Amino acid sequence: MPLTTTASVMRDAVAAGTGAAAFNVLHLETAEALVAAAERAGAPLILQISENCVRYHGSLLPLARATLALAEASSAPVAVHLDHITDPALLREGVTAGIGSVMVDASALPYDRNVATTGELTAWCHDRKVYVEAELGEVGGKDGVHAPGARTDPDEALAFVRATDVDALAVAVGSSHAMRERTVELDKELITRLRDRLPVPLVLHGSSGVPDEEIRRAVAAGMTKINVSTHLVAAFTAEVRRRLAADPALVDSRKYLGPAREAVTEAAVDLLRVITTPAPEPIPS
Numbered sequence: 320m321p322l323t324t325t326a327s328v329m330r331d332a333v334a335a336g337t338g339a340a341a342f343n344v345l346h347l348e349t350a351e352a353l354v355a356a357a358e359r360a361g362a363p364l365i366l367q368i369s370e371n372c373v374r375y376h377g378s379l380l381p382l383a384r385a386t387l388a389l390a391e392a393s394s395a396p397v398a399v400h401l402d403h404i405t406d407p408a409l410l411r412e413g414v415t416a417g418i419g420s421v422m423v424d425a426s427a428l429p430y431d432r433n434v435a436t437t438g439e440l441t442a443w444c445h446d447r448k449v450y451v452e453a454e455l456g457e458v459g460g461k462d463g464v465h466a467p468g469a470r471t472d473p474d475e476a477l478a479f480v481r482a483t484d485v486d487a488l489a490v491a492v493g494s495s496h497a498m499r500e501r502t503v504e505l506d507k508e509l510i511t512r513l514r515d516r517l518p519v520p521l522v523l524h525g526s527s528g529v530p531d532e533e534i535r536r537a538v539a540a541g542m543t544k545i546n547v548s549t550h551l552v553a554a555f556t557a558e559v560r561r562r563l564a565a566d567p568a569l570v571d572s573r574k575y576l577g578p579a580r581e582a583v584t585e586a587a588v589d590l591l592r593v594i595t596t597p598a599p600e601p602i603p604s
Contacts, residue, residue: 322387323396325420326450328363329487329520329543338538338594339520341365341400342587343548345372349555350386352580356587357395362595365420366390367402367546370409379409383416400452402546407440420450422489430455430479438483445484452522452544454489455479470509473516480519487544489522492537505533507540514541522546527553531593538594545594551583558582 332339344350344366357364366386373379383399390397401413401421410421421444425436433455441451455471471490480488490513493505505523513521520543526534527550534545562575569575 322391322417322419323363323398324450325365325398325400326486328365328396328398329450331363332543332595333520335597336538337597338534338545339363339365339543340591340594341367341402341522341544341546342551342590343367343369343372343402343546344382344386345375345552345555346382347385348576348580349551349583350382350389352555352583353551353587354389354393354395354397355580355584356591357397358393359584360588360591360595361395362591363396363398364591365398365400365544367400367548368413368418369402369548370404370406370424373409379412380416383413383418387417410440411443414444414447414449419448420452422452422454423485424454426454434479434482437479437485441484450486452487452489453479453483453485454522454524455491470506471513473509473512476513477516480517485519487520487522488517489524492523492542505529505537505542507536510537510540510542520544527551531589534593547590550590551586554582554586555579 328339340362342353342364344353350366353364353366368383368386372382376382386399390399398420399418401410401418403424404410404421405424410423413421423437423440425433428436437453444451455476469491471492476488476490492509510521521541522544523537523542524546526545526547529537558579559575562578563569
């Protein structure tokens with residue numbers, strides 16, 4: 320089917336009261352695995368290529384072109400998104416290559432510079448019909464907005480959205496990047512306050528540490544885009560370890576990367592069903 324846009328995935332999720340799943344691509348195997356999961360689940364999916372991923376590969380275009388080709392060939396609605404982009408040149412390169420949405424990450428800058436940078440890049444993107452996500456504070460690593468106890472202030476968030484004209488906002492409600500255990504309890508009351516206050520959809524970064532039922536509660540409370548990476552990376556790596564441990568003489572990488580790809584597909588199907596299935600009623604905390 321034609322390449323789906325992040326804007327349409329987000330719009331449809333908001334209208335249906337579901338989440339929009341956004342899973343990170345690390346290499347071709349994960350891109351293939353995630354597209355297979357979207358097809359198997361019959362669910363829309365946003366494939367994300369991060370700036371860290373581009374650094375690993377050394378350049379954007381080979382992986383971007385492969386990911387776009389997979390998305391276009393999929394029987395499921397699949398969009399491609401640039402995640403945590405701090406380099407304006409990389410943003411422009413991705414948009415020129417055909418990627419239709421981007422997360423502008425100026426969150427490490429002081430508030431006024433974050434607003435100015437995000438607003439300028441958002442205007443450039445909107446001129447090209449590109450959907451823009453941004454954030455307050457610092458979601459990126461690892462402390463900042465996703466440190467324990469950090470929370471987004473609804474009034475400041477509203478001022479930021481109005482000043483920058485972004486289309487979606489990543490917010491701090493209790494999650495954290497790179498978690499390996501799914502133990503997080505989110506601030507659902509704050510999610511609802513942010514949803515009611517802001518004119519744009521909310522984005523949850525660091526969702527790998529959030530249990531399934533807590534994701535459902537977050538979506539019911541008003542969260543839309545759910546970003547997942549570490550949980551799926553862990554599934555891939557665990558299967559590679561299992562295969563190599565079972566056969567130390569194994570040389571053909573296809574014989575461990577293929578099963579690892581399938582492990583990611585299975586894990587992604589489960590998450591897609593959690594994220595994109597409407598909750599019948601708000602789930603009690």
